[in-house]
Amino acid sequence: MKLSINHRTEYRYxxxxxxxxxxxxxxxxxxxxxxxxxxxxxxxxxxERASDGYNNILHVLTLDRPHQxxxxxxxxxxxxxxxxGEDADHRLSPxxxxxxxxxxxxxxALRALASDLPGxxxxxKLENLSETILTAMPFTPGATxxxxxxxxxxxxxKGVCQDHTHVxxxxxxxxxxxxxxxxxxLYSQDSSHVASHAWAEVWQDDSWHTFDVTNQTRRxxxxxxxxxxxxxxxxxxxxxVRFGGGAESLQAVAQVSxxxxxxxx
Amino acid sequence: xxxxxxxxxxxxxxxxxxxxxxxxHYTGYHDWLLQQDRQVLQRKRKEAELQFHRVGxxxxxxxxxxxxxxxxxFDTLPRIIPGAEWLQLEKGVIQRVQALNLFxxxxxxxxxxxxxxxxxxxxxxxxxxxxxCMQDVDLPNQVYSQISGVDLIRDDAGTWYVLEDNLRTPSGxxxxxxxRRMMMRLFPELFAQQTVAPVEHYPTLLLETLQQSxxxxxxxxxxxxxxxxxxxxxxHAFLAQQMGIELVEGADLFVxxxxxxxxxxxxxxxxxxxxxxxDDAFLDPLAFRxxxxxxxxxxxxxxxxxxxxxxxxxxxxxxxxxxxxxxxxDMVRFYLDxxxxxxxxxxxxCRREAELKEVLARLPELVVKEVHGAGGYGMLVxxxxxxxxxxxxxxxxxxxxxxxxxxxTLSLSTCPIFVEQGIAPRHIDLRPFVLSGHDTRVVPGxxxxxxxxxxxxxxxxxxxxxTKDTWVxxxxxxxxx
Numbered sequence: 001m002k003l004s005i006n007h008r009t010e011y012r013y014x015x016x017x018x019x020x021x022x023x024x025x026x027x028x029x030x031x032x033x034x035x036x037x038x039x040x041x042x043x044x045x046x047x048e049r050a051s052d053g054y055n056n057i058l059h060v061l062t063l064d065r066p067h068q069x070x071x072x073x074x075x076x077x078x079x080x081x082x083x084x085g086e087d088a089d090h091r092l093s094p095x096x097x098x099x100x101x102x103x104x105x106x107x108x109a110l111r112a113l114a115s116d117l118p119g120x121x122x123x124x125k126l127e128n129l130s131e132t133i134l135t136a137m138p139f140t141p142g143a144t145x146x147x148x149x150x151x152x153x154x155x156x157x158k159g160v161c162q163d164h165t166h167v168x169x170x171x172x173x174x175x176x177x178x179x180x181x182x183x184x185x186l187y188s189q190d191s192s193h194v195a196s197h198a199w200a201e202v203w204q205d206d207s208w209h210t211f212d213v214t215n216q217t218r219r220x221x222x223x224x225x226x227x228x229x230x231x232x233x234x235x236x237x238x239x240x241v242r243f244g245g246g247a248e249s250l251q252a253v254a255q256v257s258x259x260x261x262x263x264x265x
Numbered sequence: 266x267x268x269x270x271x272x273x274x275x276x277x278x279x280x281x282x283x284x285x286x287x288x289x290h291y292t293g294y295h296d297w298l299l300q301q302d303r304q305v306l307q308r309k310r311k312e313a314e315l316q317f318h319r320v321g322x323x324x325x326x327x328x329x330x331x332x333x334x335x336x337x338x339f340d341t342l343p344r345i346i347p348g349a350e351w352l353q354l355e356k357g358v359i360q361r362v363q364a365l366n367l368f369x370x371x372x373x374x375x376x377x378x379x380x381x382x383x384x385x386x387x388x389x390x391x392x393x394x395x396x397x398c399m400q401d402v403d404l405p406n407q408v409y410s411q412i413s414g415v416d417l418i419r420d421d422a423g424t425w426y427v428l429e430d431n432l433r434t435p436s437g438x439x440x441x442x443x444x445r446r447m448m449m450r451l452f453p454e455l456f457a458q459q460t461v462a463p464v465e466h467y468p469t470l471l472l473e474t475l476q477q478s479x480x481x482x483x484x485x486x487x488x489x490x491x492x493x494x495x496x497x498x499x500x501h502a503f504l505a506q507q508m509g510i511e512l513v514e515g516a517d518l519f520v521x522x523x524x525x526x527x528x529x530x531x532x533x534x535x536x537x538x539x540x541x542x543x544d545d546a547f548l549d550p551l552a553f554r555x556x557x558x559x560x561x562x563x564x565x566x567x568x569x570x571x572x573x574x575x576x577x578x579x580x581x582x583x584x585x586x587x588x589x590x591x592x593x594x595d596m597v598r599f600y601l602d603x604x605x606x607x608x609x610x611x612x613x614x615c616r617r618e619a620e621l622k623e624v625l626a627r628l629p630e631l632v633v634k635e636v637h638g639a640g641g642y643g644m645l646v647x648x649x650x651x652x653x654x655x656x657x658x659x660x661x662x663x664x665x666x667x668x669x670x671x672x673x674t675l676s677l678s679t680c681p682i683f684v685e686q687g688i689a690p691r692h693i694d695l696r697p698f699v700l701s702g703h704d705t706r707v708v709p710g711x712x713x714x715x716x717x718x719x720x721x722x723x724x725x726x727x728x729x730x731x732t733k734d735t736w737v738x739x740x741x742x743x744x745x746x
Contacts, residue, residue: 018520021519021520021551021562021563022551022552023552023563023566048522048523048566050523050570052398052565053396053397053398053399053400053569053570054397056564057638060520060523060561060563060566062519062522064521076364091400091401092397092400093376093386093389093390095387095391095393096390096395096397097387097392098387098390098391099391099393113442131453160604230397233555235405239551239555240562241549241550241551241562243516243582248446
């Protein structure tokens with residue numbers, strides 16, 4: 001399936017920002033599962049391309065003159081193959097992904113959830129876990145925020161893809177299963193869905209396997225992966241620090257549409 | 266004139282032997298001491314205190330009101346090490362630091378020590394101190410810990426042990442230097458009488474080490490401090506001044522186009538080496554703790570590309586974590602193919618069921634420590650604890666055994682200090698500072714910390730410990746560095 005992505009993020013500030021630095025994880029790394037046909041970023045200034053510890057493509061953007069807005073636009077076309085199971089993309093040990101982070105530290109409730117899963121093998125248990133999480137916390141925008149931990153979101157009983165993923169990761173790690181956070185884009189025929197998405201991958205039988213809790217799917221055929229990490233903080237598309245600026249308002253529009261077979265000729 | 270009688274000692278004392286005789290390497294000092302007037306000595310101690318206040322050697326104590334500064338007690342009776350004995354210690358700490366640097370390079374690259382089955386993989390990768398962002402990053406000279414502090418103690422028999430390694434941001438070296446200056450000012454005749462190996466050149470060696478860690482010659486080196494509220498701020502300012510380099514805070518630096526720059530009145534200046542006295546977690550708010558106000562946004566991206574050197578490297582904590590400590594002697598054998606010169610304190614890993622069982626049965630006689638704790642916090646000293654404290658700790662151990670190690674209570678050697686009534690023995694340790702550049706070097710001696718309270722085994726300055734000048738006698742056998 002070929003997808004076209006158009007993603008614009010705009011930050012506006014009530015006062016002048018003196019200096020800002022951003023880590024952008026807005027460029028997908030090509031793999032056997034995702035082919036990048038073309039990809040462009042429009043930024044206020046040129047950014048330094050680097051990679052981070054999880055082998056994500058990272059752009060470092062520094063604005064050291066006073067500014068009151070930051071606009072980031074990415075456009076691209078990609079081809080996704082319909083297969084699950086990705087090899088380790090570099091030499092980082094999957095065991096790293098058994099550690100808890102501030103956002104994925106399980107409390108008593110999550111430990112109990114992880115230890116009581118039905119199923120005669122780990123794959124079945126994790127599928128049950130995924131179902132249970134979505135039932136316990138139906139997709140509800142606005143009930144949580146980006147700083148909500150897995151435990152806090154689970155207590156609220158509602159959440160978005162980020163919360164579903166954090167709860168899933170916390171439980172996997174409580175079971176000793178390496179599991180990581182994936183940030184990316186999702187194609188959906190229903191255009192009311194948010195195109196920016198998060199899901200989980202679990203390390204089993206020497207490869208990474210998809211668990212998209214929010215969409216109850218294990219087949220990432222509509223998923224374009226941007227970045228992976230321990231949790232949202234590692235993989236989020238934009239992470240920045242600014243000096244000055246006052247209040248911030250954010251507007252983000254992400255569109256993912258299907259490309260016809262002849263569209264990129 | 267009132268003379269100072271020798272106190273009775275139990276255990277191993279550095280100055281006084283088991284037959285109440287003065288040990289040979291202390292006779293020069295003791296002969297001098299016998300000729301001193303107590304009132305004069307008393308006056309000199311007061312003078313030292315005044316001087317330290319004047320130069321501003323103070324220490325913020327954690328857990329007290331923020332901004333509380335107090336003087337670290339300084340005792341004017343030196344801790345003396347014979348030259349030949351130092352030679353062994355020097356070899357031992359150099360060997361250990363070399364092995365630890367090789368270990369850090371290995372686990373952030375090929376992980377041969379894991380493949381060889383010497384350390385379980387989960388001990389490394391499950392450890393919060395292993396930094397994924399350092400995997401496969403190549404460092405100049407392959408040096409991770411440019412500045413290391415190795416804490417040494419002696420037991421009742423006088424045998425030396427390594428208590429712990431400090432590979433993150435070891436502090437205390439400014440006291441080593443200031444203590445020597447103070448002693449030379451107060452008692453110049455002592456240094457004329459016998460040859461004490463110098464320590465004053467430490468800042469010169471440190472600067473050389475930092476410069477050697479850079480990729481090219483004539484690098485710009487800065488010292489990055491968390492700021493004046495940090496407990497070791499005095500030391501940061503002192504070392505920067507001694508080395509003639511800029512003392513900067515996070516806000517003085519910024520990242521642009523793949524490099525780190527320092528804001529100066531003459532415009533931005535590129536920085537090549539950062540001697541950082543900030544923990545990993547606070548270095549870059551975009552990569553580690555987002556709430557850090559101390560670091561430099563973007564720093565990690567520049568570091569990973571090799572365009573700035575950090576001393577020490579990111580991720581050295583996995584080498585000095587208490588859960589890794591039991592494996593260090595084996596690292597020496599694995600990487601250097603040598604037998605360790607310095608022994609570890611025997612250690613039970615509570616993560617192992619059989620060892621936990623033994624620890625629980627012997628709690629009243631053991632010291633139990635949190636694997637990630639530091640500064641003497643979060644530990645149980647069995648023989649000094651009440652029954653209630655032991656029971657409370659037992660519950661903590663049972664709840665999270667992986668988080669603890671245990672060791673026998675080594676009583677630590679003593680060295681006399683001056684007290685109201687004369688001189689009296691107090692427990693001490695020793696932290697030599699090891700510098701790793703093109704070579705691995707140590708200035709003779711290090712920082713001797715003293716538990717000022719009678720009987721106390723806690724020497725940490727954050728918990729009321731004091732310091733002493735440490736002398737390595739150049740009796741013909743000591744090396745000079």
